[in-house]
Every structure is written in structure tokens, then in C-alpha cells.
Amino acid sequence: MEGGGGTGAGTPANGAAVGVRIQQSRRLPDFLQSVHLKYVKLGYHYLISHLLTLCLVPIMAIVIIEASQMNPDDLRQVWLHLQYNLVSVIICSAFVVFGSTVYIMTRPRPVYLVEYSCYRPPDSLKAPLSKFMKHSRLTGDFDESSLEFQRKILERSGLGDETYFPEALHHLPPSPSMQAAREEAQQVMFGALDNLFQTTKVKPKDIGVLVVNCSLFNPTPSLTAMIVNKYKLRGNIRSFNLGGMGCSAGVIAIDLAKDMLQVHRNTYAVVVSMENITQNWYFGNKKAMLIPNCLFRVGGAAILLSNKAGEKRRAKYKLVHVVRTHKGADEKAYRCVYQEEDGSGKTGVSLSKDIMAIAGGALKTNITTLGPIVLPISEQLLFFATLVIKKFFKKNVKPYIPDFKLAFDHFCIHAGGRAVIDELEKNLQLQPVHVEASRMTLHRFGNTSSSSIWYELAYIEGKGRIRRGHRIWQIAFGSGFKCNSAVWQALRNVKPSKNSPWHDCIDRYPMNIESFNT
Template sequence: MVFPPSHSPLIHTPMSSQSIPPSSAGRGLPDFSLSVKLKYVKLGYHYLITYLLTLCLVPLMAVTALQASQMGYDEIHHLYVQLRFNLAGIVVLSIVLVLGSTMYIITRPKAMYLVDYSCFLPPEHLKAPVEKFVKHSRLFGEFDESSLEFQRKILERSGLGMETCLPDALHKVPPLISMAAAREEAEMVMFGALDNLFCSTNVKPKDIGVLVVNCSLFNPTPSLSAMIVNKYKLRGNIRSFNLGGMGCSAGMIAVDLAKDMLQVHWNTYAVVVSTENITQNWYSGNKKSMLIPNCLFRVGAAAVLLSNKPAERQRAKYKLVHVVRTHCGADDQAFRCVYQEQDGEGKTGVSLSKDLMAIAGQALKTNITTLGPLVLPISEQLLFFLSLVGRKLFDSKMTPYIPDFKLAFEHFCIHAGGRAVIDELEKSLQLSPPHVEASRMTLHRFGNTSSSSIWYELAYTEAKGRVRKGHRIWQIAFGSGFKCNSAVWLALRPVKPSEHNPWLHCIDRYPVEMLP
């Protein structure tokens, strides 16, 4: 998902209030303290209660078995005599045991482990510093002076550094925009990430049972997932999926889909590949709202190896705890705020609505309101609940208590869609600069790599040596449609960066000071 950089002219434009609350108007995210929809709080507690009911069956059955094992012969004989003359009791007990066992087997969530992951590191010759970008845009000859100046201002305020990369096709003058060039970019980033993943994990491609690939804007035939199957000669009965058009939050959707597949297919591996393709989606027109993706999107991809094999817990880095997905597509304004279309000259691009930040804020509020009961300490939930009761019974204008999510997570991976969204999330969630450091530095070094950005951020945190056993990581991303998706991971051990970590060659230079 592309977010306009701070102080972008698009953000200053007054917004419609048709479906966005008045408090959301303006350039930033809405004030979460002004309105909280209780239905999403209830939804979060529904997830929690369902989860706890499943967990409670395990200790209950364990206690029952323990008590039974401690019974002597006389006690067992006495119980037999009692039940012998109580047919109804036997029937009821049998039904309870059968139903309880069946419910446990059906609802018991299988643990899903993140064995390892790999982020593609673009080669040096693909770097596109600002001056080179602007020079090539001018030589291209399709942009007028106003568009060239607009792109320069966006880049200066974007938070991108001088080392972000564009595909080889866009380094040519004029850009080589073709299906063949787009395929080359896709193969370069996906195969590069997968080669490193298979190398670092020693997992054979033939062992992969589930493959999920997400790329929003490039969906050729055969699909990207088929390209991977063909390249690595994956087995014929692999469950492969190709997700398109789902924006920058599709990485979390892919993880959620892989999780569901691993709940059904036991003792196997799943690979998730998240990327975006820039070559075929380069916009060559002069509509301002469609030029921003040109300035922020950069080359990147991540490949993630997941497994439900119990033996993999010994070497896995993380365990998946929760995935919470929020979809606001039923609202017309949210549905069209990130929209691929043709401009007046017939040139295709992705248009960003002036309401984007407000809509993202509403989606975020819904997502974290649902996530809160699953992750927040009881003390925070109690304060939040009491403040809601106070507003309901005494003073509706009373500001509700905003839970401190820093008590629930040690690390935050906020999608590096743009400088503005990182700034606003830092303020709205009351985070400190260290909490958003990984997001800012990822945006600076790699740019907006779409759905893979949250993995570059996690790789940054690992390269800094900050992940300890028991640490909780919150990945959160936004996507067209409009969607806000979250994933919560638990570190199973102190995590050291792998040899293919994209930050290892430059981590000593970060964090860098960001210009205002």
C-alpha cells in the first residue's frame, strides 16, 4: 500500500465526510479516543473466548486422567458398581466424553512455526538515487514540468534514501515496459529469495506441501505460483495459490491462508512468497494522484517457510499466535481509495484518494479494537472497559482510555508504505522512536516493497540483535480494498540473523538521521 509522504499536497486537500467521521478529516489518522465501536470489541472477545475454550479442554482432560490414575482398586470397583445400576449416568458420561473429545480434536489449533524467511537483496546496479530518478523521468519525455517537480518534492519528503532499487527495465531510457521484462523482474526477486531460503533451511523443494504467492498488480498466465512450481519442480499434488489485486496487506492474507491449509494438511511445509511488480505498472502520465506509486514503490520480495511439524519447533524462529484481518470494502469510499484505472489519456496507473489516510485510520482502529482483547494485559483491558462503561452511563463526552500496546509487544513492524503512515501510527499508538525505527529504516534503505516490507523490518530487528526468547512481534499492513491486517508472532528463542539477512552488509550504518 502506498501512502503519500508527510506534507504531500494530496493530504492537505479537504475530505468528503460521506462515510468518514468528521474527526477523521484532515491529513492524519483519526483520533482513536473519540469513538470506539463496541461490536469490534465484542468480536475480539469472541475470538478470545473461543480460543480459551479450546485451551481449557486440555487441562480439564489432563486433570481427569490424573485423578483416574490415582484411584485404587476399591475405588474403581465402587465406581463400577455405582454406574452398573445407573444406565442413564453411563449414557450421559459417555456422551460427554465423546462430545468433549470430538470438540477438542476438531477445534484444537495446530501450532504453526516460522522456520525461517529470506528477503531479496537487489544488486548494486539497480540503485536509483533521487537525481538519477528525476533525470531519467525528464529524459523519458512523457512528464510535463509540473509532474517532474511534483515527483521531486515527493521524493525529497518521502523518507527514501539513495540506495533503493528499481528493476532493470526502468533504468533504460525510455523504460522497457513489457510482459517479458515484468517476468524477468518477478523471476529475479522471487527466485532470489527462494534460493536463499532453501539454502539456509536445507529443506528440499519436493517437501513443500503448500505454496501461496501474493503479487497485487502483475498476474500473468501461467501464474507466478506456477512459475515457482516449474522452476523448483515442486511435487504434482502441491496446494498452490496465487493472490492478486489485494494490495500491500496481502502478505498477512497469504500467511493466514497458509495457516488454514496447515490446519488441514498435517506434517508438512508451506512457503509464502510476497512481492510486487513495478516494471509493467510504471505510470507514464501526468495525473498527480497516480504519480506517487512511481516515487515510492521499489524492488523487493520475501519468502517465508512455515511448518506444522512438531520437530520443527526446535529450530523455528517464531510461532504464529494470532492473525486478525479487517476488510472495509463494503464502504464505497474505502473500496475506491486505492484504485487502478486509466487517466484521461488512457494511461494505466494506481490512483490514490485524498481520503486515504482517514480510511486507513478507520481500518486500523477496527483492527486494533479486535486485536486488543487477544493480546493486552488484563489490567489494560479492565481500564479500557471501565472507561467505556463510564462513557455509556455517565458522560458520553468522556475520553475513553486508550490501551498501551507497548505492554503487549516488544517489536512493531509497521508496513513501510510511506513516511506519513509511520508518523501517524507512532503518534496515534503513542509509540517511541525506537518502536518505529525498523519501519523508518526499511523505508529509507529499500523503499516501499509492498507486502514484503514487514519482513525487511523484522530482518532489521534481527540484524540489530534485539529479538529475545518470548518477545512478541506485531506485524501490521494496509492494502487496497480497503484492508488492515495484523499478525502476532512469538519468538521461540533468541534470534540471530541468518547469513542471507539483507541488512548484514550495512546494519552498522543504521539508524540514520532522517531529515525533517
């Protein structure tokens, strides 16, 4: 439940006020007013580090094309020349061997996204907003000020009446316990994995890498051990359990799986992204801790990755880039999403009033690093020229905002809340269609933490919008404070799936987007 929750409501975190209108000082900053060159350098460093590979590929292609156009007489002349130029033969051979060796050793193995599955809870777990308020009142834990605060948050949250709560929170009084939290985790993880294995026909024994991320629920044995036990995974599986990393941990898990697939050949990796609500409901009256109650809902996703060459034929996407930004060295960023006890000893996740500004700073760093990697050269030149003029000549030049719509066809912005989606749409100069998936996911499923970007991708697929070659940008925020991006490229036209969480409701969307901005 960490990270991203407070960015959605735009509410004061000091507990003194009930209003939820976003104040100007709490909005995301203009990303490019104070761009640091060191973050631009990070992006270009990536390109330079791959320069040798980028140069070798076209050179080898030119050599092959020229050789294919030679006739027998040309080949005979080359042979005669080589017979009497032993030094040239040795030099050319050494160059070819060296170049081929460097290329093979430095070339990253492609990582394919074969399929993914988003968990959809049963209808019995739906939590309409009216039911939420009724239950909150009947628990007797909240005073009138806190109840009114939650009501206003919900009215402006962008959530609809079909989001889901875990079973334990439907009870009166709520019955959170370790056993109930385990049951929620199992329902989410096993529900998504059962669907994934059934769809792909991949045997659990074939999985070589398993990564699970869940921020606030980390039992012993671990969540990965639950999965290993349930599906009887093999004994030498590389398993990793990521905890406490917030809503951006889904991209971190993808990055970890990618690195493991660079080391271990010819295998599959499964990533499970989720959050657990049962034991992390806040029953106090500190308003900074009440916002997550209003935004977070049950959800999770299981993703099947592979480095097998044969999987390219049926895979949906290829992983192109992962860019991670961590602002934890700054004390304010470190504490802006913080799990702690309130004055009454009740545990919750406290959201700082500075969270929007901190999220904006992390995002600015992330996209400044990502830009040189993904933007067309024309956009890079315009951006870099205005940046140099502003930095070195001290001219009062309006920064050029790169058009990321030229780099990406689809955007999956973490559905942390309405405010952050609004601000990203404005600052990146996006159109309503570009943030439609994020808004509709927030409305239908709520903030499902690290898995929200997968519900959004499923929405875009459900609309039949993804074509071969399209690029998708997944971007997520999390406690720490972190901002992480993943870039995927579609390997084929992706058709709507019957296993999608949107399968029976996609025709009802998009709903009136304007209603989320009131």
C-alpha cells in the same frame, strides 16, 4: 504497488498543488474517539469460541497433577469405589471421552515459521534520488510541475539513496514490456526462494502448499506456475495466486497458508510476497498517480511455514493470531487506491486525498478487534470501562488508549511511507525504537509493498533484539481498503543471519530518525 503508497507522502491528490506538507485533516483520526462496540465484540467472540478449549486444558492438568500425587492406598480406595459405582464410572468415562474428542477436534494445528528470506537486488539496480530525478527529466514524459512535485515527494519520503529499481527502468528511455516484467518477477521470486531452500535444506518436492501474492502483475501462466516450473514442484501441490489485493496481501497470504495447513497434515507451505514495478510505472502528469513512482521499489520475500511437530525445534516463530479488516463496502474506501487511466489514457494507481482518514478507520477497526485477543486483562478492563461509560452514560470521558506495548515486544508497521509511520507512532503512543524497523526499512529498501513487514522483521533480528517468548505484531494496509494484522511468538532467541538483506549494513543503522521528520 497498490495500497499504502499514498499514506506515505501525505500529498494532495487533486493535482492542483505541488506542496507535500501533511494537512491536519489528512492525518489519521484519533482511533478511540468513536469506537464501535461491534468490533470489540468480534475480539471477544474469538475468545468465547475458544472458551471450551481454554477450560478443558487447566481441568485436565489439575486431574493429572492430583492423580500423580496419590499413593497406592488412595488408588486402592478409588478402585473399590468405582467397583460399586458403575454409574459414576460411565459418567466419568463419557466426560473424559467427550472432552478429549472436543479438544482434539477443535484444537487448531500449530503453524510454525521455519525460516524466511528477503530478496536483495544487485547493487547495479540501485536508484539514488538524484538519478531518479535525472532519469525522470530525460524521459520527456513529465512537465516541470510534475518534476517539481516528485522532487518534493522524494525529499520528504524517508527514502535513502540505496533503494532499487528494475532493470527496464534504468534504461533511457525506459523499456517496460511483458518480458521485462517477467524477468523482474523471476529475479525477485527465484532469488528469495533459492536462498530459502539453501538455508533450510528443504527440498522443493516436499512443499505441499504454495501461495504467491502480487497485486499488479498477473501474467498467464501465473506466478505460481513460474515457481512450479522452475523448481519442478509436485503435481498435487495446492497453489494459489493472489492478485489486486495491495500491500496488505502478505498477511492475507499467510492467513490462507495457515488455513491450508489446518486441513493438510504434515507438510510445508511456502508464501511468496512481492510487487512488480516494470509495467506499472506511471508516465503521465496526474499528481495523484505520481506518488507511487516515488515510493515503490523492488523487493520480495519467501516464507516457509509448516505444521510438522518436528519443525518446532528449529522454527523461529509460531503464528498466534491473524486479524483481517475489509472496508470495501464503503465506496470511498473502495476507490481510495484505484488503478485507472488518466485523461491522456496513461494507466496508473490513483490515490485519494482521503486515504489517511480511510486508513485510520480501517486500522481502528482492526486494533479494536485485535485488542481483546492480545491485551492483558488489566488493559481490557480499563478500556472497556471507559468505553461503556462513554457509550451508555454519555459522559464526556477521555477514551482510554490501551498500551499495546504490554501486548507486543516488537512492531512491524508496513513501510508505506513516512506519514503513516509517524501517525501510528503518535496514536499508539509508541517509542522511536518501536518504529525504528519501519523507518529504516523505508530508508534502505523503500516501499516494497507486501514484503516490507519481512524486511522489518529481518532488521529487528539483525539487531539481535528478539528473545524467546517475544511477540511480534505485523500490520499492513492495502487497496480495497484493507488493514490486516499477524501476531507471531518467538520460539527461541533469534540470532542475526548471514542471509539477511541487512547483513553487511546493519551496523550503519539506525540513522538519524529526526531527519525523516523534517
